[in-house]
Amino acid sequence: MKTDIRLIDYLSNRRSIPAFQMAAPGPGRAEIEQMLRLASRVPDHGKLAPWRFIVYRGQERERISAELARIAIADKPDLSAEMVTVENTRLSRAPVVVAVVSTAAPHFKVPEWEQLMSAGAVCLNLLMAANAHGFASNWLTEWFAFDARAYPILGVKPGEKVAGFIHIGTAMVPPTERPRPDLKEIVSWVGEEG
Numbered sequence: 001m002k003t004d005i006r007l008i009d010y011l012s013n014r015r016s017i018p019a020f021q022m023a024a025p026g027p028g029r030a031e032i033e034q035m036l037r038l039a040s041r042v043p044d045h046g047k048l049a050p051w052r053f054i055v056y057r058g059q060e061r062e063r064i065s066a067e068l069a070r071i072a073i074a075d076k077p078d079l080s081a082e083m084v085t086v087e088n089t090r091l092s093r094a095p096v097v098v099a100v101v102s103t104a105a106p107h108f109k110v111p112e113w114e115q116l117m118s119a120g121a122v123c124l125n126l127l128m129a130a131n132a133h134g135f136a137s138n139w140l141t142e143w144f145a146f147d148a149r150a151y152p153i154l155g156v157k158p159g160e161k162v163a164g165f166i167h168i169g170t171a172m173v174p175p176t177e178r179p180r181p182d183l184k185e186i187v188s189w190v191g192e193e194g
């Protein structure tokens with residue numbers, strides 16, 4: 001087995017860039033399709049492909065954001081002007097947003113938990129596929145991933161869940177490192193070497 005230094009280097013430095021620190025240009029349709037093809041190459045027990053994508057681009061991001069904002073403002077009429085702007089731009093910070101939608105359902109052999117985890121794997125793979133194409137990426141959920149009232153606006157069907165909204169664009173800032181867990185805190189060793 002030959003060590004892949006470039007892959008180790010990438011994995012050692014991989015970071016998200018917050019969506020509000022992204023700008024145009026975003027990827028075009030052919031690039032997005034290539035990213036989604038790569039993102040779909042994940043472990044998937046039973047080959048169920050229990051996930052799908054919704055790609056938000058262009059002015060539709062603003063229209064959908066405004067519809068989502070109407071819900072947020074109706075729930076909290078005393079939102080600050082700053083938060084109203086945040087709500088009105090939820091899907092328009094990055095040039096491209098991809099919803100990774102879990103279609104997990106009861107199955108005679110594959111637990112739904114495994115199907116949901118496969119959708120999480122798709123999300124991380126899509127973050128990395130975007131990086132591989134030179135774009136910044138950020139995995140967000142935010143309130144509307146968990147609010148059934150937002151689903152018809154977003155195109156999410158009844159019974160589906162949102163694993164993540166993957167924001168993709170050009171980074172306006174360089175990535176900075178953040179603390180990572182200490183292996184001593186999260187690893188238990190069982191058995192001997194070799």
Ligand SMILES: Cc1cc2nc3c(=O)[nH]c(=O)nc-3n(C[C@H](O)[C@H](O)[C@H](O)COP(=O)(O)O)c2cc1C
Pocket residue numbers: 014015016017018138139140141142143163164
């Ligand atoms: C499932 C999931 C949902 C997340 N949702 C949010 C969110 O709604 N808002 C937020 O600020 N960060 C959210 N994050 C965290 C961001 O993705 C954050 O940028 C990321 O943890 C940075 O880590 P990285 O640089 O190692 O990629 C979420 C992360 C995951 C895994």
